[in-house]
Amino acid sequence: MKTTKATKSTPVKPVAKKAAKKAAKKATATTGKTTGVAKKATATIKKAAPAKTAAKKATPAKTVAKKAAPAQAAPKKAIVESHAALVRRARRINRELAEVYPYAHPELDFENPFQLVIATVLSAQTTDLRVNQTTPGLFAKYPTPEDLAAANPEEVEEILRPTGFFRAKTKSVIGLSKALVEDFGGEVPGRLEDLVKLPGVGRKTAFVVLGNAFGRPGITVDTHFGRLVRRWQWTDETDPDKVEAAVGALFPKSEWTMLSHHVIFHGRRICHARKPACGACPIAPLCPAYGEGETDPEKARKLLKYEKGGFPGQRLNPPQSYLDAGGIPAPPLGAG
Template identity: 85%
Template sequence: MPSDKSTPAKKAAAKKAGAASKKASAKKAAAVKKAPAAKKVTVAPKKATARVKGTAPAKAVVHPPGDESRTALVRRARRINRELAEVYPYAHPELDFDNSFQLVVATVLSAQTTDLRVNQTTPALFAKYPTPEDLAAANPEEVEEILRPCGFFRAKTKSVIGLSKALVEDFGGEVPGWLEDLVKLPGVGRKTAFVVLGNAFGRPGITVDTHFQRLVRRWQWTGETDPDKIEAAIGALFPKSDWTDLSHHVIWHGRRICHARKPACGACPIAPLCPAFGEGETDPEKAKKLLKYEKGGFPGQRLRPPQAYLDAGGKPAPPLGAG
């Protein structure tokens, strides 16, 4: 008889243990189920790639982009430069010059006008005033008349005569090859100084002109607006040895494809790497019509550069003062 009484108790205990076991199993299964979901939420690589290839306007993003790491930014920036080097293998300063004096004068004259206009003006200027001594002693009114087509001709006359006098009085009639000396010359700022250093003396420098500023912001290399801060930010992304060629590549691209108002996005060789793709015309055929064919060739051209930039052997001439 006692065994009969103990049977229901055993059954109840077994039932209770089974229920507890089932409850524990259910909790465990729920915990296992939730774990993968939490992992999915934190996956970020796709997002970063989408931003690089997406169409979000550059002005909506600050530097550095929130979903692009510093390492990713450096890699993307350097890849863009490599792609542009393939497209513009003969990128060079588009001002005509034969020596460092002509280069510094032409660069000062290029402010607020085109290189083409400067190149049309400087032959007469240098024919009449071939040396710093000649220009330093020039009649300002005669120089103004020559420089009139360049715009702001009075201010530019004052600058080129002033810098010529400074060269004669302070540097023995020679253009100095150091940044701290160049920026002391009237009309010469860091931008002009780096053009001269990079192309007349072979010393690396970043030329932050309007094209350069526009493109590096579109590409989200930096969100800075001050030229000196832009120079510092971009310089930190590249080895110093790349700075001069990088400047040429970016400026050439800005003049030929990535225009201020209507960039030719559909004809752009770096479109997959550009966060601002879509700001301009994306249809390839329509975009081709927006390309600007300037001196030195057009996007994709791999022919020889203009004769003026070839040496006696028919090869691209090195920068003045290099080697």
């Protein structure tokens, strides 16, 4: 019986083998499908690879940007000097400028304090040349504060249109004239505290009037003045009143008015905001900002600017005629 059972159980082995083969085939098929999926995934990854490559290729652009960064101008270093040394340097600069611009003066045309205060108010946001072209017509029609105070605003606007902001300026000059008539008997006051009460008149305008119409010293902090004194490191203040106080402390009061003219003349002609003519500057050895502009003398000479009507008795100012052999601006032809 045992033998018979053993004989009967023998055929079971081939069945097991067949089952094993089928299982193996299924496993292989399953593996093949999985492999195909994997291959597709691999292909997808390979397609995505160029994006990484592109990112890698983009990296040099960042590198270029980093390399380009040092080309930017390095921040200006402050000069370390005592207050006494600063005073000496500032006063020497003023003396040098006085030799270069002995004819420095207010570049607004005027015949009396009233004309000066009106012209100074009109000079906001425009050039002195434009104001000088406009005021003759204005003063011919309205020669006194009484005349301008009673003027038709529309007619005044038409005259002042070329100066820009003509509506606001019309309101200021008519209001200023009315205040002069009503509060000061039609006369321009000679005190700072009175001048700043007039419509359109701030400290800058008041000091222009005091210094040039009344002979009373004052520092005129306009755009050019503030820019240059910061460039020369006389002060780092930006508020005009604080600039005025800081610079005023460096000079005797008697020099304030002419100091303003010297600095403003220099800012308009040589020490420009964007392209200062460093190579043609008479105070280059004293300037901590030397090198911010063109240092080549010949190229710097081409940057010098002279406005028409910029000098007494002159209407046409060819730049070359005002340069001496060293490339420094000389007094105007015919000046005494």
